[in-house]
Amino acid sequence: MLILRRIPRWATTGGALVAVLLCAGLLQLANANPAASQTLTLTAWQASEDPGLDPNHELWSRTQFVQAPLTAQAGSYAAGGGSIPVVWARALHYNNTLYVRLEWEDSTQDGSALKVEQFADAAAVEFPAKSATSVPSVCMGQADMGVNIWQWRADSLGNPNELYANSVVDTYPSTDDLFYTARAAGNPYANPKQGPVQNLVAVAFGTLSPAATQDVQGQGAYSNGRWSVVFSRPFTGASEDLAAFTAGTSTDIAFAVWNGSEGDRNGRKSVSSFLTLNVSGAAIPEPEGSDWLVLALAAGALLVIGGGGIGLGLYGLREGKRSA
Amino acid sequence: MAKVYNWQLGREMDYRFPNGKAKRQFAAVFNINRCIACQTCSMACKSTWTFSPGQELMWWNNVETKPYGGYPNHWDVNILALQEKANPGAQVWDAARRSGRAAPYGVFEGKTIFETADQVNNMVTGYIPPEADWKAPNIHEDTATAAPAAGVTLPEHGGWFFYLQRICNHCSYPACLAACPRNAIYKREEDGIVLIDQNRCRGYRKCVEACPYKKSMYRPSTRTSEKCIACYPRIEGSDPLTEGLPMETRCMAACVGKIRLQGLVRVDDRGEWIEDRQNPLYYLVHVAKVALPLYPQFGTQPNVYYIPPRWVPRPYLRQMFGPGVDDAIAAYTHPERETVAVLQLFRASQRIVFSYKIEPGPKTAEITVGGQKREIFNDTIIGYDSNGKEVVRVTVDEPTAERPGQLNSI
Numbered sequence: 001m002l003i004l005r006r007i008p009r010w011a012t013t014g015g016a017l018v019a020v021l022l023c024a025g026l027l028q029l030a031n032a033n034p035a036a037s038q039t040l041t042l043t044a045w046q047a048s049e050d051p052g053l054d055p056n057h058e059l060w061s062r063t064q065f066v067q068a069p070l071t072a073q074a075g076s077y078a079a080g081g082g083s084i085p086v087v088w089a090r091a092l093h094y095n096n097t098l099y100v101r102l103e104w105e106d107s108t109q110d111g112s113a114l115k116v117e118q119f120a121d122a123a124a125v126e127f128p129a130k131s132a133t134s135v136p137s138v139c140m141g142q143a144d145m146g147v148n149i150w151q152w153r154a155d156s157l158g159n160p161n162e163l164y165a166n167s168v169v170d171t172y173p174s175t176d177d178l179f180y181t182a183r184a185a186g187n188p189y190a191n192p193k194q195g196p197v198q199n200l201v202a203v204a205f206g207t208l209s210p211a212a213t214q215d216v217q218g219q220g221a222y223s224n225g226r227w228s229v230v231f232s233r234p235f236t237g238a239s240e241d242l243a244a245f246t247a248g249t250s251t252d253i254a255f256a257v258w259n260g261s262e263g264d265r266n267g268r269k270s271v272s273s274f275l276t277l278n279v280s281g282a283a284i285p286e287p288e289g290s291d292w293l294v295l296a297l298a299a300g301a302l303l304v305i306g307g308g309g310i311g312l313g314l315y316g317l318r319e320g321k322r323s324a
Numbered sequence: 325m326a327k328v329y330n331w332q333l334g335r336e337m338d339y340r341f342p343n344g345k346a347k348r349q350f351a352a353v354f355n356i357n358r359c360i361a362c363q364t365c366s367m368a369c370k371s372t373w374t375f376s377p378g379q380e381l382m383w384w385n386n387v388e389t390k391p392y393g394g395y396p397n398h399w400d401v402n403i404l405a406l407q408e409k410a411n412p413g414a415q416v417w418d419a420a421r422r423s424g425r426a427a428p429y430g431v432f433e434g435k436t437i438f439e440t441a442d443q444v445n446n447m448v449t450g451y452i453p454p455e456a457d458w459k460a461p462n463i464h465e466d467t468a469t470a471a472p473a474a475g476v477t478l479p480e481h482g483g484w485f486f487y488l489q490r491i492c493n494h495c496s497y498p499a500c501l502a503a504c505p506r507n508a509i510y511k512r513e514e515d516g517i518v519l520i521d522q523n524r525c526r527g528y529r530k531c532v533e534a535c536p537y538k539k540s541m542y543r544p545s546t547r548t549s550e551k552c553i554a555c556y557p558r559i560e561g562s563d564p565l566t567e568g569l570p571m572e573t574r575c576m577a578a579c580v581g582k583i584r585l586q587g588l589v590r591v592d593d594r595g596e597w598i599e600d601r602q603n604p605l606y607y608l609v610h611v612a613k614v615a616l617p618l619y620p621q622f623g624t625q626p627n628v629y630y631i632p633p634r635w636v637p638r639p640y641l642r643q644m645f646g647p648g649v650d651d652a653i654a655a656y657t658h659p660e661r662e663t664v665a666v667l668q669l670f671r672a673s674q675r676i677v678f679s680y681k682i683e684p685g686p687k688t689a690e691i692t693v694g695g696q697k698r699e700i701f702n703d704t705i706i707g708y709d710s711n712g713k714e715v716v717r718v719t720v721d722e723p724t725a726e727r728p729g730q731l732n733s734i
Contacts, residue, residue, distance in 0.1 A: 078505045078530060079444045115455040116532060116542040159377050159545050160455070172377055179376035182546035185522040190546035206506045209524075266505045266528040268445070 044091035055228035080268035110260025120155035127243030334427025368578035378545025396457035436623025492552035493626030503534030
């Protein structure tokens with residue numbers, strides 16, 4: 001820390017600039033669609049076969065992603081989050097069913113909330129309700145323009161006894177639903193038949209409620225420090241307060257990610273702004289033809305800029321050591 | 325943030341919501357001096373409400389041995405430390421500014437748990453006790469601070485412990501309610517009971533984090549939080565035994581040591597108690613001032629009041645019950661004739677007593693306590709239900725009968 005603090009500021013700033021340029025160059029090479037403008041567009045392509053719920057389905061690797069920056073939720077209590085800076089989103093549709101796949105980096109896999117101090121990782125996509133006449137507030141909608149939220153959670157219902165193989169209970173007098181109070185009260189979170197994705201509606205902060213129809217499916221997978229989650233629902237929303245999709249039209253989509261080990265839940269989360277979701281009638285485009293000249297020029301420029309950056313960094317380190 | 329009046333602090337304070345309309349408030353007095361920690365209350369509660377999968381670590385009612393015990397472990401010193409850190413050296417009372425029912429203990433000059441929070445990330449200063457902290461509800465049972473070879477004497481024992489009986493305080497300004505981002509917690513207008521809507525709860529545990537008394541508890545088998553419901557079906561009079569009239573909670577009714585008296589008091593729109601001279605709770609809290617709120621400085625205006633233990637060092641008790649401790653102990657050690665009679669109502673009936681009358685009786689004893697002479701009168705106290713019908717009649721002197729010697733099997 002001491003050494004870093006003594007590196008001349010112009011050297012570190014220069015290094016950071018180079019790093020940004022490098023990232024941008026790499027993104028171009030990787031066929032990604034970076035934040036070229038304030039409004040990003042996520043295109044849902046027409047798939048040639050059913051991608052299903054498996055986040056590792058081969059179709060996804062051929063689908064272009066959009067990188068959506070996330071920030072801490074600061075609009076309302078309970079504010080916070082921000083530990084997940086970016087989510088990579090892809091979308092497809094097949095047989096009038098929309099599939100959205102999110103992917104993000106999270107070094108901790110929080111798949112259980114059996115202990116009071118544990119919070120599960122989660123992710124959500126948000127759409128304007130079918131009834132919304134223009135774009136609602138991305139912050140949980142507003143009174144006349146609601147939002148439809150699909151939230152996936154990494155945990156499932158359980159019992160703390162599962163944590164302790166040698167625990168002993170004499171007897172539970174009754175295990176009817178009535179004795180799982182929230183289940184008896186109709187809370188979908190407490191319903192063992194509820195899948196990992198909940199279909200929710202909201203018209204303001206604090207109004208998030210389960211939708212009458214729970215028809216959103218989903219599945220998450222964790223590997224190599226990354227979560228991949230697929231959400232899926234037929235185009236037609238069961239009611240006016242839910243999202244609806246039609247091939248050849250656009251709507252809006254926003255993302256949220258909760259990092260359980262950071263204590264994220266409720267408003268404490270990493271959120272995006274609204275992106276345009278273009279439900280395209282076109283098939284997944286083939287990877288663009290490799291123009292050798294463009295590629296060579298890009299690689300050359302990257303080498304020059306990268307070399308400069310490394311040089312600057314080394315100079316900064318040397319200066320830092322000398323002043324220490 | 326709204327400004328609300330907290331009479332236990334003798335001042336206005338910040339709270340997320342303005343005062344709601346309240347007609348009556350659930351309240352109770354626990355006499356710490358009489359508790360034997362038999363845990364009958366704990367079992368009465370557990371066998372009524374929390375015996376199902378996922379509730380294994382839940383004790384809506386618990387009795388812990390102070391100063392070392394706690395469920396969850398160290399809940400109170402943890403909150404005190406957080407508050408002290410947020411407002412170092414300034415968590416103090418001005419006990420001289422006492423003023424009637426509006427400021428009976430003086431004025432708290434420090435900050436409440438609402439006032440030390442940033443109102444952006446948190447509405448309330450608090451923390452989530454990890455699972456391990458909930459697993460030893462009776463840890464340090466009967467552990468005294470020391471065992472002086474010479475024994476102990478009043479007014480302050482050289483080695484001491486006492487039992488603290490705890491349920492949800494059904495606070496006038498509940499921290500759990502203020503903390504819930506989705507308004508799943510509500511306080512009932514008719515009796516001030518605080519409940520978590522099990523349909524709306526999404527298990528965020530902001531209430532677990534916020535409640536300074538740690539009486540909101542997480543249930544993993546439903547992924548929601550649950551809490552003491554003040555046995556509201558009994559309070560509503562739906563138990564056939566009382567024929568539609570309000571009935572005390574299970575933990576109160578089961579109390580073997582007769583330490584508990586529970587009822588409903590009339591409150592105004594500012595959360596202050598309306599004068600109700602013949603209500604036994606009103607008498608004990610506002611007239612005799614023998615019973616005090618638990619950690620009033622947290623600012624939630626809790627509604628369970630404690631008669632502090634006579635033998636415990638006063639600085640510890642002042643920290644726990646505020647500056648009213650010395651007067652309360654004096655009023656219990658040398659009680660008014662009326663106080664002695666009202667104390668007989670504890671556990672005399674399952675039906676909630678709304679008012680009482682005392683019929684004077686003859687002087688039956690003269691005793692000396694702490695060098696002061698006291699006369700005992702065998703008065704009769706009569707308790708009445710919400711309809712003004714007599715539900716209990718009890719005398720100061722317990723009726724005794726001597727068994728003939730030849731029948732004694734010992």
